[in-house]
């Protein structure tokens with residue numbers, strides 16, 4: 001005789017709340033779905049502050065990198081699986097508390113990322129015209145909280161500080177011929193502003209040598225494909241970096257330096273817009289009367305200082321997690337041991353390990369934490385449903401989100417865009433029929 005699930009009668013049904021609908025949250029949900037078997041299942045409620053899910057895939061990934069966004073198909077498959085519910089436009093802190101979730105669920109997973117841009121901590125950093133990538137990136141990606149940022153692009157020169165992929169995205173967005181953004185899902189307000197932009201020179205500035213740059217080589221290798229932008233790297237910078245890196249060079253570093261050397265050795269182009277890389281320059285002060293006029297750098301490892309005039313500075317030097325009440329934080333991360341925080345509380349993604357790695361890094365990271373979580377659950381003991389404590393009627397469920405998503409895609413179609421993003425919360429809620 002074959003025993004069916006029903007015959008066994010012992011399928012344990014656990015309830016898990018995941019806070020944050022970005023890549024780490026979806027990969028945590030997927031890991032739990034994969035851990036479901038004949039003996040246990042996991043019902044997942046995903047809670048998100050914005051009216052839209054997908055986190056950085058919607059608000060972070062550069063719009064000229066549509067391939068990276070195809071991972072959203074995986075997220076939607078996870079969302080359509082049995083036992084998954086979305087509660088977007090619901091904020092932890094104002095709509096409900098961590099404790100309330102902990103009482104109602106067998107486990108709670110924090111997946112809220114790190115949204116705050118790190119600061120340089122140098123004089124002049126707060127002058128108008130000095131902003132963080134944590135503002136600029138969500139602004140061009142149509143994040144509702146950043147629509148009204150006044151980003152002044154009426155200057156000839158901009159400096160992007162940092163040598164990571166975010167700095168590269170920011171510099172590219174500033175240095176692209178803006179009509180190249182027409183077939184992308186860049187926010188309409190950003191395309192309009194970038195078309196009016198006076199910026200023609202973008203300096204991307206690293207405090208260490210090229211051998212320490214945090215760019216990844218696919219991003220460097222696509223730069224020569226920019227059709228309307230000169231990309232300038234001094235060959236001497238790369239030759240010196242290669243010499244410093246020596247024989248025992250790591251594979252990724254070598255690949256980066258090879259990619260930079262290719263750019264450095266290319267014949268110069270004479271487009272209207274230029275993106276230049278600067279190495280070994282530590283910013284020590286941002287100067288200006290009433291707004292940014294120049295950045296003072298120290299040649300790293302020496303006493304020499306020099307100034308570069310500019311009207312816009314964007315810092316892209318890493319992120320910190322925004323704190324949530326009732327959750328312990330230290331150095332921009334949730335205090336945790338391998339993802340375990342306390343009681344039935346866990347953390348995954350950038351909120352757990354800090355802002356590093358690509359989107360896929362969150363998959364194995366979340367799977368490890370969900371194994372721990374699942375092993376800790378013996379008997380279901382959650383009580384009550386989230387709907388009993390959610391007292392507002394503008395909750396975006398999966399059904400509403402699918403309506404928003406379809407409306408955005410349909411609005412983009414005649415314009416040759418993958419989607420035309422709605423920006424304001426009310427606009428998004430309207431599209432969802434709320």
Ligand code: NAP
Pocket residue numbers: 119120161162163164165166167169206207208212213214215216219283316317318319355356357358
């Ligand atoms: P990141 O890769 O950690 O780079 C941060 C950069 O800021 C480093 O070059 C760092 O230099 C510099 N920095 C830090 N503090 C500084 C200071 N006080 N003064 C001057 N420079 C300073 O961070 P990220 O660019 O924010 O990216 C976060 C993660 O997302 C990374 O893993 C990145 O690869 C990933 N990402 C991937 C993509 C993609 O795949 N296309 C796109 C965007 C982001 P030091 O090394 O000297 O500290």
